[in-house]
Structures are given as C-alpha cells and as structure tokens.
Amino acid sequence: MNGNVLHADILVIDDSVDDLRFLTKTLTEQGYQVRGVTKGISALKAAQLKPPHLILLDIRMPEMDGYEVCRRLKANPLTADIPVIFLSALHEIADKIKAFELGGVDYVTKPFQVEEIFARVKLHLTLCSQQQQLEQQNVELIQLNEQLQQEMIRREQMENKLQIVDANLSLISEQQAEHWGISAFIGKSKTIIKILDDILRLQRVEKTNILVLGESGTGKELIARAIHFGGVRAKGPFIAVNCAAIPGELAESILFGHVRGAFTGAVNDRKGYFELASGGTLFLDEMGEMPWSLQAKLLRSLENGTFMSIGSYREKQVDVRVIAATNADLATKITAGEFRQDLYFRLAGYTVHLPPLRERQEDIPLLIEHFLSRLAIEMGRPQATLTPSARAALANYSFPGNARELRNILEHALISSDNTVIQLPHLRFIETIDIPVPVLDEFNGEKFISISCGEAEQKILAYVHQHGNITNFQCRHLLNLDYHHASYLLKKMSREGRLVRQGNRRGSYYQQP
Template sequence: MSATPLVLLVDDKPDNLDVLVNYLSDYGLELMVATDGEQGLELALEHTPDLVLLDVMMPGMDGYQVCRRLRQMQQTSDCPIIFMSALNDTDSKVKGFEAGAVDFISKPFQRQEVFARIQAHLTIHRQRQELRLKNLQLEQLNLELQEQMDKRQRAENELQLADERLSTLTRQEAEHWGIDAFIGRSPVITRLLEEVRSLQQAPDTNVLVLGESGTGKELISRAIHYGSRRKEKPFVAVNCSAIPAELADAEFFGHVRGAFTGASGDRSGYFVQADGGTLFLDEIGDMPLALQTKLLRVLEDGLVTPIGGRKGRLVNVRVVAATNANLRNKIRDQTFRQDLFFRLAGYQIQLPPLRERLTDIPLLVEHFLTLLGQQMGRERVTLSREAMLALRQYHYPGNVRELKNLIEYALIASRGQAIGVRHLHFLEPPSGVMQSDHPAAVAPAEESPPPAISTENQEQMLMEYARTQGKVNNNRAQALLKVDHGRASYLLKKLHKEGKLIKQGQRRWAFYMPS
C-alpha cells in the first residue's frame, strides 16, 4: 500500500459519486470514479486500488458480479470491498458478504461513518499486507536458518565421521606400530621392549634412539608414541638430512604470509603440526648448527615463532630423535651442541644390530615370509634348510631392513617355489655356505651362481614389485636388483618413458607406481 491510499468509487449515479468525492477529498485519499461495473473492473485492473466502494444496484453488471470478478483478479483478490446500497435487508447484506465484500454502508451516506469504515478497512488491509510481508520474511529467514542448520548438521556428521575414521586409523596405527610389531625373543630384545613400555608411561620425556641404519629406529619411535597417551595426536616424522638449510627455519617453525619471496600464505611448521603429539627427528646428527640453536630454544620454553611473525605460540611436543652417528664424537668436534644433546637425551635407547641377536633370525624370516607373501599372493612359500643356514651366518650390514629386502627379493626370484640359497642375493655371500640346497650332492650347472640378470628380467622384477607393493623407488630398486644408483635410475626412467610405470614426486622423493 502506498503512502496515499487509492480508493475506487463505483456507482452508476453521478450525484452519489459527487457526494462521496466531496466527503473524502479532505482526508488525504487518492480517488478514482467509475459509473458502471465494466469501467470499474478496467480501472481496478490498471491501477490496483487499495479499497473499493461499490454500489450494489447498477445496470448491466451489478455490484455482486463486479465483486466476484474483483476477487478473481490477482491484483484485487485481497482488496477490501465495501458495498453501498439503500437496501438494508439481511438477505442483501448476506449476499454481499458471500460475494466477497468486507463491509456494508447504507444510503443515504453519513460522512463520518463513510470515512470511519474506509479508514478502518484501510488500516486492516495495510496491517494484513505488513503481516504478509513479515511472514514472507520469516519464511525466508526460516529457510536460511534451516539451510544453516542443515549445513551445520552435515558438518557435524562429517566431523563425527572424520573423528571415527581418525580413531580407527589411530587404533590401526597403534596396532601396526605397537611393541607387538617387534619380532624376537632374544634377551637383548626383551630388555629393549621393557624400556619401550617404560617410555610409553612417561609421555613427556624426550628420547634419543641410537643404532645402526636398518635397526628399526623409527619403528621404536612410533611404538613409544602409539603406546602412550599422546597416540590420539599427530606423529610427525622429519628427516633432518633431507631439508635444505635455507628452508629449515620455515619447515620447523612455519612462516606468515609475505615473510619472504614465495610466502603466499601462512604455513604452520613441524612443531605446530605435532602439537600435543610427537615430533620424530630422524638423522638428528645431520642438523646444521644454526638450526640446532633454534631447536634448543623451542625445547627450553615451548614457544614457536613463525618467520615474519611477532607473536609466538606455545606447543606441547614430545621429541624423539634418532641417529646412527656418534653424537659424542660430534660434540667433541663441535658439530653438535652438547646442551641440545642433553635436552634430547632425556632417555637413551641403544638398538642392537641384527648380528648381535642372530637367534631372532628364524622368527624374523617367518614373519617376512608371511607378511610379504600375503602382499604378493604367494603364501606358504618355504625356505630350504641351507638357505636358513646362510641367513643365520650372514653379518647383515643393513640389519633388519636388509633381511627384509633379502626375503622380498627371494620371494620374487623364486616365482612361488621353495626359496633356496641361489635366491638369496647377499651383498657379500656368507663364508662356508654351499650354494647348493643339497649339501651332499654336487651342485649341477643350474645351481651355480647365476649370471648377471638381463635388463628384461630386471624390468620384470621392478614391475612385479611395483604391482605387489604399490610403488617402488630408487633405493628399493637398488636393493632388489643389487645394482648401483645409476643403473636403478636408468631402469625406472626407461619403464616410465615406455608408459609401464607412473612417476610421482621429484628427485630423492620420487617413486614409481604401476600404470
């Protein structure tokens, strides 16, 4: 409704129209007049009045017909219609209300009555319009609120699902990396597992894990984490030797947007990522001195300040560091800070090399045969007595990792048959072990050490390994084929160019997947 209400007057007698115009002209109303029903309908359709004063008795189309037509028109379906008539009988009034009128004014007109009724119905009409508008707004608001509630519910459902998945992954990780993953019954392993159990009950103690390459330093570190109350929080593994010196600060402590060229956004560092959990620093002995100083400061006060930032953030992180280097020699050579050593070595664990627990080899061999055999679809593969003897007499410079690689290679090379000595590709063959799987017999020609593997066979071994394990990298290819870095790189790139393998990652982090 406009600020000046529009009233349509319909009467076939001009005198009546003059009287009404005279009555209403001083009340701030905009008036239109029509002298018959057809003209009244045309004006109503064209101008949409806010109220209609309608005479009942008119030639041609009477007031009842006009009223019904107005109610059928979308523009005037809710417009208040007041009948004017000299007829005061009840039947006439009922008929008018049935046609859609809201009120009835008797002739002759009383000025105050006419205006009062008009004013009342205009007010009611305006309030209805305002109420209708508010209802529409409320409906829209309800729709928006419902949409927000639906979004929130979906977000909560997704969050709950993510929590459930995280909980499941955490349980799986705990099972995978728990102390049950350690294979062995030797006294040295028994003592080691007792130490791990004790460290699981001391979740705020930093740990320094020492041992040769391949002895399972990361496995021990993950077991310490996933057996402690920190298991619900992240385990962040960092290879200190693989981080370029110029990026080390940003990687460990993060940066804010614009801190340096290329910093297009904020980034959290390793300490923030591991907040509440464990930060595993592998090859800690290779960390640059400048970074050691900053690491020591964070370990002392728990405050991490990103590059370019002015405000630090407190973090609660357990640090488990590992190295195969002699840190005491590095301290003496002043390439490793002594105060950092003591911060990291809240407790030290020394992992034994495999040659010091040879009694565990049969258990480890059985474990790897089962694990890798299932992955390759080659279960129940047996190992000859001579092959086991060779494995027990080997000195294992690569420790448990090398033993796993030996079994992995043998499973592929044996093509599902019993594994013999000829299938074991040692870096240095054990002394005093016959290459035949039948010590009482003379080794036939085919049992002699095999010639160099052809390129075609090497490619087949790489592709089969990638198919069964999901991926292969240069280090794995070297161990599998017993070749150097260059040869492994050539074969992998060749298979990639031929479309047989798909490359992922770059440089030292590159690996290849089946196409």
C-alpha cells in the same frame, strides 16, 4: 661484467684512422680492452664473433654508415642488447633523433673531449652491469619462488590430509596402535626383551624426550611409533621428519613455519612440523644431519616449549614430545663441532640403543618367518619355504643393512624364485658367507653370492686411487649395490682407517687417509 666496469671489452668503429687510434689509445690507458675497425661490415663480424660490452659507432662511413650498422646490430639476437654510443661531427637534432630511434643509448660529437668520453663510457658500462645483475637476481628470485611454491603446495596437501586425519583421530589411533604396538616387534633375544621393557615404560611417560640410536635398518622409526601409538599421546599427531632430507634454505620454515610476507612467495601463513605435532610426537629421524643453524632454535623450543615462525614477532606455546633417532656417532660430531652438546643432553632424556641384527642372531629365524608371512599377504601368494642351505646362509650372514636388508633379501628371493621354494642362488648378499659343508651338496658345493666384501673393498680402493675420491653414488654404480649397502661398505672402511670421510650429509665423499 659482474659489476666491474674495468677491463670491459669495447668495440670502436670509425673510418677515421686518427680518431680510431686516439680512442683506442685513450680507452686502453684507462684499463679497457679495446678493439678497433674502420668498416661497418667488419664491425658486424667482430661483434658477432665476440660480443663486446659497449660499442662506439661513427655515423658517417663509406659503404655502410653507422645507422645501418646499428640497425643490423639490433636485429641480431647476439648483439641486440649491446649499448651503442654514436660518434659524429654532425650537430643536427634530426641526426641525433634518428640515432636514438635506431637503438643508440648516447651521442658524442667530434672533436672529442676526453673527459666526456670517459664519463659516458663509464656511465653506460655501469648501467649495463647493474642491469645484468638485476636480471640475474630476478632469475634467482624466480627459481627460489618456484621452489617455495612447490613446497607450499606440498605443505597445503599435507595440511588437508591432517584435517582429514583429525576428523577420524580416535579410529585411526586405535588402528595405528594395533599396527605399531609391541606385537610388531619380532624376537626373543635378551636385547629385544630389554627394548620391549623400555618401550612399555616410555609409553607411560608423556613428556620425556627420547633418543634412539642404531644402525640403518634396525627399526628406529618402529620404536618411535610403538612408543607414540601405544602411549598416552596416541590420540595426538605423529609427525615424522627426515632431517637429512630438509633443504638448508627451507629448513627453518619447514620445522617452525612462516607468516604471510615473511619472504618472497610466502603468500599465506604456513604451520611448521613443530606446530603440527602439538599434542603428539615429533619424530626427528637422521638427527645427526640437522643443519647447525637450526640446532640452536630447536634447543630453545625444547627448553621453553615455545617457537617463533619466520616473520613473526610472537612466540607460540606447543606441547610436543620429541623422539630423535640417528645412526651417526654423535660424540664424534660433538667433538668436531658439528652437533651441539647441549642439544644432545636435551634430546637424550632417555636413550634406547638398538643393536644390529648380527648381534642377535637368535632372532633371525623368527624374523624370516614374519617377513615371509607379511610378503605373502602383500603379494597375494602362498607363503614360501626355504631350503636348508638358504636358511644356513641367512643364519651365517652379518646383515650390514639389518632387518631392512633381511626383508629386501627375502622379497628379491620370492620374486626370483617365483614364490615356490627359496634356494641358495635366489639370495643376494653383499658379504661373503661361510656355510657348513654338508648343506652345500644340494648345489654341487657352489657358493652363490653377488660379490664378496673383500672384492668390493679392493674395487673401492682401486677407484679412489685412480679418481682421488668416491661418493655413495659412484660406489653404487661401481659395485651394482643399493644405497644402504654402499653406505655400509664406505662407513666400514672409514672406521677401519682405510678411507677418510669428507663433507656433510648427502654431499659427503671418501678419500685415502
């Protein structure tokens, strides 16, 4: 009923045709939907077929009296919770007691008083509606509590791990610095040299916030880790947060924490990522997807160096350097009112631009050797080699997924080639590749690709024309792609004006302009 007692469905059961006609007419005029039957067996069938919100039940009826009808209604799970108001000319106390013992909620005597009928019907419909609302709220609270309990368990596990890390901080910092230092960057292009210079400068700076911009797969987190573990904050914690993966209803608690009793399920104080990163670096990946409601609070924390947990009335001081990263066009988001301009300027104390791999092709051979070496160690196999045609294919590929895609292509090729010699058919691409003709003789001139970019785009447009829109999930199943390849194609077609993106974050979809 959703709190609205009007238009409720009422079933009236009375063997007196006059009484039945009177009640039906009177209640219908009040806006209720009324059904009337004269026999108990018919009433049971009607109630089971379409359970009403309220039943008015006469006691004295032939074949099956109202007491037996009520007993059977309460024994049936489909009708057990329907409130029953008994109707009778009997005035004996014993009759009323028996009616209540069988599950009746009220008793109206004949002859009827219209005002009394209206009052009792409205009262019990209202009580029933309120009870349903309370039950629904209870279900929602139980679900929310389960979510919070799971989050608290995860957070507690994380805190336990952080305590272990803290006990061995010096040793771990040295190991991380070696792993995430400058030597982790492979390349000799002018762009990479410029980025390495930026990293060296930023490692010597302690407090400046940094914004790292670049496509997915270009190594934004690698930059953040190199700055942290090779810099003055190396002995402090490095906390990485994917803003796109933060549930909206838990976002503030996850980032800033909460105190005991702040909300249902908050049985203990919990530190947020902002506090856990104190003394070190907070890496906010996919910053462009941070909920708007959280951006203002983050801005205040960056400006004042303080934060306030949910349910607390006391601000805490923290020493956190924030490195934010995004592949989104923040200027467009600012114009669209999806990202705060003042937060952008606060984050962009220094900006590092990571170019896509297709703009630094001279680095591809070095990256190939680096990934082949690392994968051989990880798989426990000898390092594989590539045929000339396979190398030519990689050299001429645009890599929409950047360095991450290159690594995935090589890993797939190592498995499909059984780690011997990687040939052209072992490479799996999303876009068409132009390979010099001489090297094609190795495979009888056959160009091996999974699907060309043009074919993929035509399939996407056909799908949108038929279904109205397409999501990343639908695109992946349509073309048999992974998430990043599907995202690349959809964003590319959006930039070219052939599709228009709607919605935010993971719930976005694309449709025709």
